[in-house]
Amino acid sequence: MKSDKRMAGRKNGKEPGNESVRHRLLAAATDLFTRKGYAATTVREIVGAAGVTKPVLYYYFRNKEGIYLELMQEAFSRLEELIAGSEGDRGSASQKLLRLCDRLYTLFMENVKVARVMYSIYYGPQQGAPFFDFDSYHLKFKEAVRRIIQEGIRKGEFRKGNPEDMTWAILGAINVAIEVHLGHIELELGREGLARVLRLIFQGISAEKGRRK
Amino acid sequence: MKSDKRMAGRKNGKEPGNESVRHRLLAAATDLFTRKGYAATTVREIVGAAGVTKPVLYYYFRNKEGIYLELMQEAFSRLEELIAGSEGDRGSASQKLLRLCDRLYTLFMENVKVARVMYSIYYGPQQGAPFFDFDSYHLKFKEAVRRIIQEGIRKGEFRKGNPEDMTWAILGAINVAIEVHLGHIELELGREGLARVLRLIFQGISAEKGRRK
Structure with missing residues (x-):
């Protein structure tokens, strides 16, 4: 929670006191969706955890669907x-990829x-959650990576390979760094580890550099 | 479902008729857990979908927890x-990695x-599902990859780098291939795509082979 100020009781959503209530509701919903799942969480539990009454949630978000969509x-x-x-980043393609990731x-x-909420709903059952277009964001990020890779190929920094496959290799590194953290193993790649894995993908792991695709 | 034979009505779980009932129950539970989530699925729904009565499920799996654990x-x-x-695989380290993946x-x-059920429960909320040690299997697979990489380094096939980071790069490729399939985008890496991405990681994407880690 960004603030634990009490609700100021004003009607205008732009007031700082109400902004704090809004954040309390969002934080409470995030916590509950993460712990119990979207389907099993009720409006009653969200308002209870946020210390407000149901009409306050309805006022800001209309319903459970609304608070979920706002979070996402x-x-x-x-x-x-x-x-x-x-997009305005400078430097080599490798540097840009390292920075973006x-x-x-x-x-x-x-x-x-x-x-965590996104993972469970995107990969698992929808749980009655309203549609949120995760894919459009995934695709935008993928396109950003691909654009940098294509620039790297054009400028001779990357070899003439399949930019799509190269994109997947980079996305694999970022996915694994995220999933190691989301998982329950006592392992962590972290920002440094992610950068090391990306550099490995730039350089390859073979002792001899082949020119095969 | 592997078989749609009707239950033979015998008491012995080893009979083929009963094996079919067992499979029907497992298939029905998988379907429901995938569509509705573990928490939202009831024993009544599972037996309904499998076309049997509750005692049949209790006989084979004791309860919902039991059928979930059996599936996993x-x-x-x-x-x-x-x-x-x-472990007895032959060939170069690259070939072994390609085959294992x-x-x-x-x-x-x-x-x-x-x-899909695993993803939603492992990365998302536990949903009341009983503990299943996914991590021990993840770690076993990771160790198998790492063992091949270390062998590759020892034999001079892979360069002298950090085998842990190399392992993550390989796991990233397999994760991304799996997640592209689990996701909802009209994209598919497939077996061939995974092999291409792995070869890219072996060879690197940089035009010039550096010796830096």
């Missing part, structure tokens, strides 16, 4: 900003609970 | 066999629904 929208808008912000990993670390 | 146990025993079977991907494709 906030996290994925930040992903979108991150991608847009990377580092930023995504950092964003993920700041939103681990939301990521 | 069956799938992960096959992973264990796959790993054990790979191909086998895992094939096993996953034969158990997509079980994988």
